[in-house]
Amino acid sequence: MKKPQKERCYLCLKEFDTKVMTDDHAPPKCIYPPGTPDRIYARACGPCNRSFMDDDNEFRNWLSTVASSSKSKKWIFDNKTVSSLKKDKRLLHNIQSRLSVGDVDLGGGEIARLPKCGYPADRTQAMFRRITKCLLTRFYPSYDYSNDAFLIGHMLLEEPQHRFAFWQTIAPLLIDHRGEDVFVFWRGVVDDGAVKNLAGVWVLLFYPDADLKGACFSVIHSHHQLFKTRLVTRGAP
Numbered sequence: 001m002k003k004p005q006k007e008r009c010y011l012c013l014k015e016f017d018t019k020v021m022t023d024d025h026a027p028p029k030c031i032y033p034p035g036t037p038d039r040i041y042a043r044a045c046g047p048c049n050r051s052f053m054d055d056d057n058e059f060r061n062w063l064s065t066v067a068s069s070s071k072s073k074k075w076i077f078d079n080k081t082v083s084s085l086k087k088d089k090r091l092l093h094n095i096q097s098r099l100s101v102g103d104v105d106l107g108g109g110e111i112a113r114l115p116k117c118g119y120p121a122d123r124t125q126a127m128f129r130r131i132t133k134c135l136l137t138r139f140y141p142s143y144d145y146s147n148d149a150f151l152i153g154h155m156l157l158e159e160p161q162h163r164f165a166f167w168q169t170i171a172p173l174l175i176d177h178r179g180e181d182v183f184v185f186w187r188g189v190v191d192d193g194a195v196k197n198l199a200g201v202w203v204l205l206f207y208p209d210a211d212l213k214g215a216c217f218s219v220i221h222s223h224h225q226l227f228k229t230r231l232v233t234r235g236a237p
């Protein structure tokens with residue numbers, strides 16, 4: 001009898017029969033307008049994939065309210081966020097506690113007072129660890145992140161200090177994107193020779209407009225003990 005084919009889940013790192021494996025998109029598929037080519041995914045087991053289902057929709061709802069005149073962002077807000085909150089009572093219930101009213105940039109200088117959903121900090125950490133692992137699986141398949149610690153930072157690009165740090169960080173990194181104004185990312189991973197699997201630096205920018213406004217995050221990861229010790233000192237999870 002033929003031995004069943006096995007694949008490794010990129011999240012729990014366990015091996016499963018290939019028949020039960022799924023494509024897990026990270027960043028989530030739902031942040032892209034239809035027709036965006038080559039969305040990034042990695043192979044995940046069913047339970048890992050499903051565990052992020054609500055987070056994906058909440059993350060999209062939250063992203064679609066950031067200050068940016070990205071056309072794709074507006075499309076997602078009009079066609080997905082508004083209707084999902086009307087339809088899905090559970091999703092609505094989940095985020096009701098985090099709803100507030102704020103200025104939302106609708107694009108072209110048009111500002112409206114609309115409900116904004118906050119995205120909880122602990123889930124931001126989980127979401128960005130997942131996105132980075134998916135990107136690593138796609139672009140650096142030999143990189144072993146199983147023992148890495150991840151440091152995630154929110155870059156507020158409207159603040160001059162953050163904007164300066166952003167330009168400094170991305171300068172030596174490689175740029176790539178999926179959709180012109182949906183997901184732009186910069187990567188720099190050390191994965192060769194004597195320092196194999198040392199560390200990675202990522203900058204992830206969602207719904208950027210012509211002024212590079214959007215939701216921006218930095219991720220640094222390493223399995224180096226000194227890095228882990230510093231993370232613990234900073235109180236990061």
Ligand SMILES: [Zn+2]
Nearest residue numbers: 009012045048
């Ligand atoms: Zn899994």
